Amino acid sequence: MDRRAPRVCIIYYSLSGQSRGVINLLADGLRSQGIEVFIEQVKVRQRIGFPFYSVYKTLKMMVLTFFRKRIAIKPLSDSCFQSFDLIILAGPTWSYNPSGPILDLLDRYGEKLFRDKQVTPLISCRGYYRLHDWGLRKKLRNCGAQPTESIVFHHPVREPWSTIGVFLKSAGYQPEKMFLLAKHYPHYGHNVDQLLEAKARGSRIGAQLQKDTVALEN
Numbered sequence: 001m002d003r004r005a006p007r008v009c010i011i012y013y014s015l016s017g018q019s020r021g022v023i024n025l026l027a028d029g030l031r032s033q034g035i036e037v038f039i040e041q042v043k044v045r046q047r048i049g050f051p052f053y054s055v056y057k058t059l060k061m062m063v064l065t066f067f068r069k070r071i072a073i074k075p076l077s078d079s080c081f082q083s084f085d086l087i088i089l090a091g092p093t094w095s096y097n098p099s100g101p102i103l104d105l106l107d108r109y110g111e112k113l114f115r116d117k118q119v120t121p122l123i124s125c126r127g128y129y130r131l132h133d134w135g136l137r138k139k140l141r142n143c144g145a146q147p148t149e150s151i152v153f154h155h156p157v158r159e160p161w162s163t164i165g166v167f168l169k170s171a172g173y174q175p176e177k178m179f180l181l182a183k184h185y186p187h188y189g190h191n192v193d194q195l196l197e198a199k200a201r202g203s204r205i206g207a208q209l210q211k212d213t214v215a216l217e218n
Helices: 020-031 057-068 101-114 128-140 163-168 194-217
Strands: 006-014 034-042 086-094 118-123 151-154
Touching: 006 020, 006 194, 020 086, 020 118, 020 194, 034 086, 057 163, 086 101, 086 128, 118 128, 151 163, 151 194
Parallel strands: 006 034, 006 086, 086 118, 118 151
Antiparallel strands: none
């Protein structure tokens, strides 16, 4: 009898596309180990444009997200509620917290999605992720989930240049082309090495899932 392939569901939100790039490479790594992967992109009811093209709008967004403002999402597809061996919940850090759409997802669907499931948080961030990670893991446990070790991808630019660059980028500027900033902030978001590491991480997770499946079936 053929052994079933382990199944992984990746649920993610990405505003600027940085989390999306990491997720796609992670999924490639999983598939390279024979894992069946389903990807669900969380979509918001009211479009959020990026960049915000305004210092005021950027500051306003930072304040609202610091206080964990929820942003309403569209209904998830029925496929998210099928049986999976692992769920990966992914997204960026917004002002030290999970993003507003991910918080809304946890409020609306947390128990139905995650109860008695292994859930791996995946965080894309500048570097200030610890409060995000702590709060997300707490919420997952409150939903009855079993959080595994978190996967964290930092933007590779050092502080304080990363924060300055991300703020300017969000406000509609191009810090990587500014005379005094370019040498400190050459690139927005994750670099090629991190994307390759995401693929390698997916491959390692996939290999472990295959081993766990064999062990359960023997």
